[in-house]
Each structure stands twice: as structure tokens, then as C-alpha cells.
Amino acid sequence: MKRVVLGVLLAAAVAGCDNTSDSCDQTAVSKRVTIETPTDPALQLRVSSCEVDIDACKALCELALERLNIATLGVSSCKVGFAGDRVLMDVDYTPSDGSCFFGGGDVAFANGGAK
Amino acid sequence: MITKRLLPIVLLAACSDPPTTEPATTPPPPWGVPVSGGNLLISADGKRAVAADPDRDRIVTVDLASGNVISDLALQPNDEPGRLIEDAAGRVHVALRRGGALVTIDATGQVLGRRAVCAEPRGLAFDSTSDSIHVACATGELVTFPAAGGDATRALRLERDLRDVVLINNEMFVTRFRTAEVLKLDAAGAVVSRVKPPTTQRVDFNTVNPETGDNNVAANPAIAYRAVAHNGSLVMLHQRQVDKELGTVETGGYGGGCGGESGPVEPAVTVRSSNGSVRAVAPAFFGALPVDLAVSPSGDQFAVVLAGSQEVRQLRASFLPGEDHDPCPFDNGTNDAGPRINDHLGTPTSVAFAPNGMLAIFYPEVPAIALRTQPGVTEQIITLPGGFGYDAGRAMFHEQTPVGIACASCHPEGREDGLVWKFEFGSRRTQSVAGGILARAPYHWVGDMNDLPKLMNDVFAVRMAAGSTTNSQRLSLGPWLDRIPAPRSASALDSVQAERGRALFESTELGCVTCHNGAQLTNNQRVNVGTSGNFKVPSLLGIGARAPFMHDGCAGTLTERFTKCGNSQLHGKTAQLDAVQIADLVAYLETL
Numbered sequence: 001m002k003r004v005v006l007g008v009l010l011a012a013a014v015a016g017c018d019n020t021s022d023s024c025d026q027t028a029v030s031k032r033v034t035i036e037t038p039t040d041p042a043l044q045l046r047v048s049s050c051e052v053d054i055d056a057c058k059a060l061c062e063l064a065l066e067r068l069n070i071a072t073l074g075v076s077s078c079k080v081g082f083a084g085d086r087v088l089m090d091v092d093y094t095p096s097d098g099s100c101f102f103g104g105g106d107v108a109f110a111n112g113g114a115k
Numbered sequence: 116m117i118t119k120r121l122l123p124i125v126l127l128a129a130c131s132d133p134p135t136t137e138p139a140t141t142p143p144p145p146w147g148v149p150v151s152g153g154n155l156l157i158s159a160d161g162k163r164a165v166a167a168d169p170d171r172d173r174i175v176t177v178d179l180a181s182g183n184v185i186s187d188l189a190l191q192p193n194d195e196p197g198r199l200i201e202d203a204a205g206r207v208h209v210a211l212r213r214g215g216a217l218v219t220i221d222a223t224g225q226v227l228g229r230r231a232v233c234a235e236p237r238g239l240a241f242d243s244t245s246d247s248i249h250v251a252c253a254t255g256e257l258v259t260f261p262a263a264g265g266d267a268t269r270a271l272r273l274e275r276d277l278r279d280v281v282l283i284n285n286e287m288f289v290t291r292f293r294t295a296e297v298l299k300l301d302a303a304g305a306v307v308s309r310v311k312p313p314t315t316q317r318v319d320f321n322t323v324n325p326e327t328g329d330n331n332v333a334a335n336p337a338i339a340y341r342a343v344a345h346n347g348s349l350v351m352l353h354q355r356q357v358d359k360e361l362g363t364v365e366t367g368g369y370g371g372g373c374g375g376e377s378g379p380v381e382p383a384v385t386v387r388s389s390n391g392s393v394r395a396v397a398p399a400f401f402g403a404l405p406v407d408l409a410v411s412p413s414g415d416q417f418a419v420v421l422a423g424s425q426e427v428r429q430l431r432a433s434f435l436p437g438e439d440h441d442p443c444p445f446d447n448g449t450n451d452a453g454p455r456i457n458d459h460l461g462t463p464t465s466v467a468f469a470p471n472g473m474l475a476i477f478y479p480e481v482p483a484i485a486l487r488t489q490p491g492v493t494e495q496i497i498t499l500p501g502g503f504g505y506d507a508g509r510a511m512f513h514e515q516t517p518v519g520i521a522c523a524s525c526h527p528e529g530r531e532d533g534l535v536w537k538f539e540f541g542s543r544r545t546q547s548v549a550g551g552i553l554a555r556a557p558y559h560w561v562g563d564m565n566d567l568p569k570l571m572n573d574v575f576a577v578r579m580a581a582g583s584t585t586n587s588q589r590l591s592l593g594p595w596l597d598r599i600p601a602p603r604s605a606s607a608l609d610s611v612q613a614e615r616g617r618a619l620f621e622s623t624e625l626g627c628v629t630c631h632n633g634a635q636l637t638n639n640q641r642v643n644v645g646t647s648g649n650f651k652v653p654s655l656l657g658i659g660a661r662a663p664f665m666h667d668g669c670a671g672t673l674t675e676r677f678t679k680c681g682n683s684q685l686h687g688k689t690a691q692l693d694a695v696q697i698a699d700l701v702a703y704l705e706t707l
């Protein structure tokens with residue numbers, strides 16, 4: 001079962017300092033996603049790959065959005081930072097429905113949505 | 116827009132988030148080996164899973180009930196464990212593909228013995244009637260050991276390229292990897308019959324047959340990754356070469372086919388029935404790198420690993436009776452027993468069924484074994500020891516591109532497929548990428564690719580329609596490929612003859628070493644040897660395993676190199692050699 005902790009939990013997990021970081025202009029969304037590691041094997045594989053290969057980070061962002069049930073037309077930017085056991089992702093993507101339906105608050109995974 | 120993109124970073128720095136480190140921009144050291152498939156076994160009692168991990172040189176035994184690791188056995192560096200087989204006493208025997216040995220472990224994963232076999236062990240079979248283990252070797256040997264331990268009781272020399280050995284109703288069959296042939300042996304080990312999967316027909320809209328005017332092209336059998344027994348028949352999972360002309364200029368030049376995303380290589384299944392007939396099964400799935408096949412205990416389900424698309428297909432056995440008559444088959448998933456399996460755990464390499472029908476999938480990068488008792492649901496993921504493994508070059512090499520193939524489709528296991536391909540400039544035989552590729556620039560038969568990044572852009576990004584290569588891929592592929600050793604040779608049947616051949620090879624009279632010199636046995640120059648132009652001097656390392664020969668494959672055997680083609684005095688001065696001398700020279704070349 002995926003355990004995805006949204007919104008409110010983020011405030012505690014990511015210090016609650018970037019509620020204004022989201023934006024939406026009908027074509028693109030910017031979102032901060034945070035993962036606590038170690039996480040489930042699939043997400044951990046992407047995290048570990050990204051850590052050693054910056055070109056592998058896009059796949060991490062894509063899977064993270066997929067875990068959040070965010071359908072996209074593509075990730076245009078994915079900036080990742082590692083802070084201890086926390087992975088911080090700033091993702092720019094275009095929602096597949098062209099709206100900002102998913103554009104709300106930032107999100108965090110607790111244990112990454114482990115099955 | 117700039118503000119939007121920078122804002123999170125600014126906020127990150129300004130807030131209470133701890134300092135972050137960024138992902139690495141330079142690749143880590145090369146990791147892992149080419150995918151070969153067939154590295155997972157579930158014991159007959161259903162209690163244990165044993166994974167042979169060739170990327171880490173380990174054998175891991177897991178208790179399936181608890182998910183706990185029973186044993187984590189570290190092998191010698193570069194042993195590269197491959198196929199596994201269980202005997203009647205519950206011992207598990209593992210072929211060390213590069214270690215040249217058979218290692219035997221007990222139910223607790225402890226080593227009972229390690230026996231030298233041959234240079235390149237591949238397939239294994241347990242013979243319950245004699246309580247013995249048969250080992251098929253890519254170098255051509257078929258060696259038999261007592262299951263309980265001890266020296267070999269029989270060692271046959273068949274022919275190179277052996278893959279799996281399968282026992283069906285006390286009859287022994289051995290498959291060959293590149294030719295996809297099935298050899299039937301008698302009790303003494305003599306080859307009594309040899310069959311090859313049928314050639315089928317496909318439509319390629321880019322090809323017009325000048326005689327018939329239609330678009331039909333042949334689909335030839337190739338690369339037999341795995342063979343298993345099923346209801347008295349031998350079922351072989353292999354590839355086919357769709358014999359179309361490959362474009363080298365336009366994006367997706369390797370694609371086309373029926374107008375979709377079909378490329379020049381397709382996965383295939385062939386059945387050899389108990390009466391000896393062979394039948395091409397109607398395509399039941401598509402995807403690159405069909406590296407492993409397993410049959411459920413009840414026989415009603417098959418599992419196929421498509422490493423290129425990182426999928427496992429669980430299929431109903433009802434696909435088997437289908438005949439391959441469709442020139443433009445479409446993978447509509449009607450044979451699937453459930454959704455296509457992609458656990459997002461990297462490239463799967465191996466599958467096995469438990470006695471209760473549970474399917475296990477081995478993912479070496481995590482590493483992990485995923486378990487599912489019903490189609491469509493992965494209930495458990497058992498993480499194995501050894502730590503995460505990743506290599507951007509390795510991943511790229513096995514990645515299926517939009518034309519449905521991966522680099523490894525034509526360079527299976529980091530070698531070559533033994534096939535000749537049609538291009539607008541003529542026929543070209545696939546070149547090997549093993550044996551120290553970084554010392555062999557420039558690349559391709561005419562040496563027009565100065566380095567691997569250029570080749571990757573030309574072939575992977577353009578012809579295979581992958582779009583682009585990343586910086587990590589460009590930095591990683593070469594070092595990763597460079598670690599793949601050339602095929603090894605069996606010891607010479609007649610060392611005296613091989614020594615005579617060596618003397619000929621090194622003689623100034625023949626002049627072979629003028630071009631074939633140095634560690635790679637090539638001077639990396641382009642030379643006209645009387646075969647219609649300048650061609651790059653190929654390395655001769657592992658040459659005995661690389662038939663056919665010459666840039667267009669005109670020589671089916673090494674002997675034909677000196678007789679049928681390439682016999683001008685421009686390609687070494689060999690026209691004066693008699694049959695005995697040619698045999699001597701061939702005996703030496705076989706040892707390289």
C-alpha cells in the first residue's frame with residue numbers, strides 16, 4: 001500500500017518554508033517534492049541512481065509524480081538535492097490535462113509510499 | 116519563468132532546510148556485466164529462492180516464507196554466476212560463466228564444492244537417472260559431473276556456441292546461442308539430429324522484392340537465450356533477424372517494419388515437438404531482449420523477461436499452438452494472463468515459478484526478488500544484499516529504443532549476433548564490442564567513427580531513434596564495454612598443430628602480423644585486402660567464436676577465409692598454403 005503524506009505533513013517534514021514555491025500558469029507547474037530515505041525499493045533505486053548520475057534524476061522526478069498520481073505531459077526540469085536522509089526535488093512539469101488541478105501545495109513522501 | 120524556476124532553490128537556501136549535496140556529474144566506476152538471463156531458481160519444495168548475481172559475483176539464498184536471507188555467498192571476482200539447477204538432494208549447482216567452474220551449495224547456501232568445467236560454462240541440466248549434472252559450454256564442451264561431487268565422468272567436445280542443455284524423456288538436447296539450433300544427442304553424446312527454427316515472413320514497407328513485387332522479407336532465427344522443457348517438447352525463446360535493409364541516415368532508420376515501431380529484431384518462440392518437428396509459434400509478445408523464460412508447474416502459464424522494456428509478461432500457455440503465419444503481427448496482449456509487469460525495479464533478468472504457481476522475478480540493480488502469487492499483483496519485494504548497482508552505460512546498452520531494439524539486441528551479452536545485415540552501402544557483419552573496445556578506435560568496418568560518443572549518436576540516437584544521449588551515457592558506455600572480455604577458446608585439440616599454425620601466422624612470408632599485431636591483434640588501420648575497399652583491420656581476439664568472417668560475412672568458417680573468400684595476396688600472402696597448412700593456421704586462430 002502506498003503511504004503518501006501530503007500537504008500538512010510537509011510542513012513538519014520540510015520546515016514549511018516554501019508554501020509559495022508552487023506556481024501555475026495553465027501550462028506548467030512547479031512543485032517541491034520531498035522523500036525520506038530509505039524508501040521503498042523502486043523509489044530508492046531512482047534515488048540512488050540520481051545520486052550518482054545527475055542525468056538519472058529526471059526518472060526519479062517522474063516516478064515521484066507518478067506516485068502522487070500526477071499525470072504529466074513531461075517533466076521539463078528536475079533539480080534534486082540530498083540532505084541527509086532527505087531528498088528534495090524541485091520539479092517543473094506540464095499536467096496532462098493542461099490545468100493546475102494538481103498544482104496545490106508541496107508534498108512529501110514518508111517512506112516513499114512503500115508497498 | 117526564470118523566477119518560477121529559481122524560486123524553489125532560493126527558498127531552499129533561505130529556509131531551515133539543511134544544506135544539500137547535488138547529484139554527481141561524473142559517473143561512478145563501471146558496474147555490472149551484460150545481461151544474460153536465467154539467474155534465478157526456486158527450490159522444488161518451494162521454500163527457497165536462489166539468485167545468482169553476476170553483477171556482484173554472489174549467490175544469495177532466500178527463505179521465501181520469511182523473506183530473510185539464508186546465505187550470501189561471495190564468489191571470486193569476475194566469476195559471473197549464471198544458470199542454476201537443483202538436484203534430487205536439494206543441492207543447487209551454479210555455472211560460473213566466467214569463472215569456468217561449477218559451484219555446488221547446500222540448502223543453507225554453504226559451498227559443498229567447486230569444480231573446474233571449461234572456459235565458458237552456460238547451460239545446466241540435472242539427470243535424475245544417473246544423478247548427474249550436465250554442463251554445456253559456449254566453448255563447445257559438454258561435461259558431466261556426479262551431482263554429489265567428484266570429478267567429471269564424461270567430457271565431450273561438440274562445437275562452439277552451446278547454450279542450454281535440456282533433458283526430455285531421457286533424451287538430451289543442447290541449444291546453440293547464436294544459431295538457435297537444437298542438437299539432439301544419443302546416449303553416447305553424438306549429435307544425431309540438428310534442427311533450426313523455421314524462417315518466417317514479415318512485411319517491411321520499406322522493402323520491395325524485385326522478383327515478386329511484394330514487401331515480404333525473411334525473419335531468420337537468431338540468439339536463443341533460453342530453452343526449457345514443456346509437456347515433452349522443447350520450448351525455445353529466441354530472437355529473429357528481420358532481413359530488411361537498415362537505414363543509416365534518417366532518424367529511426369533501423370525501424371519501419373509493418374509501419375509501426377517494429378525493428379529489425381523481434382522476440383520469438385519455437386517449439387520442437389517430441390516427433391522432432393519444429394514449429395514457429397505465432398508472436399505472442401514484442402519487446403527487446405527476451406532473456407529468460409519459465410513455465411509454471413501446472414504448465415498453463417509462461418513468464419518471459421523482456422529486459423529491454425524492463426517488463427515481464429505472464430502468458431497463458433494457450434499461445435503455444437498458434438502458428439506463425441501473420442506477416443504483420445501485432446502485440447495486443449491477448450495472451451497475457453495479467454497486466455504487463457513493470458515493478459520499476461530496473462531491468463529484470465530472470466524469472467522462476469514456485470510449485471504453488473507463485474512467480475518470482477529477479478531485478479539485479481536493486482537487487483531484489485519480486486514475488487506475485489496472482490497475475491497483476493506484486494505482493495512482496497525481497498531486497499537482497501550487495502547494495503544498489505548502477506551504470507549509465509550498462510543501462511543504455513540494454514535500453515529498448517522506439518524502434519523496438521536495444522544495443523544488446525545485435526550485441527547480445529556484449530558480443531555479436533553472428534549476423535550479416537543489409538545497408539544501402541552493402542552487407543555488413545555485426546562487429547563484436549567485447550575484448551577491449553577502447554583500444555580499437557576508430558569504429559565500424561570502414562573506421563568512420565572516431566570515437567564511441569560519435570558512434571552512439573549515429574547509431575543509438577539517430578538510427579535507433581533514441582533521440583539523444585546523455586553526458587553520463589557518453590562517459591560511461593566506453594569504460595563499461597571495455598571490461599567485457601573477448602570470447603575465450605577451448606584448449607587446442609592438437610597443440611602441436613596449433614603451434615605450427617602460430618609459426619605460419621607470425622612468419623614474414625605470410626605477413627599476418629603486419630596488420631594483426633599488438634595486444635588486440637589489430638593495428639587499427641584501414642586496409643584494402645582485396646574485398647572491395649578499405650576496411651578496418653579487425654581484432655582477432657576470440658576470432659574462433661565469431662563466425663562468419665570478413666566485413667560481409669562471406670566466409671562461414673575460418674577455413675573459408677583462406678579458400679572461398681579473402682584469398683587474394685592482398686590479405687596476407689596465403690594463396691600458396693596447402694590444406695594442411697590452412698588447417699594448422701585455423702587451429703592456431705581458434706586459440707586466440
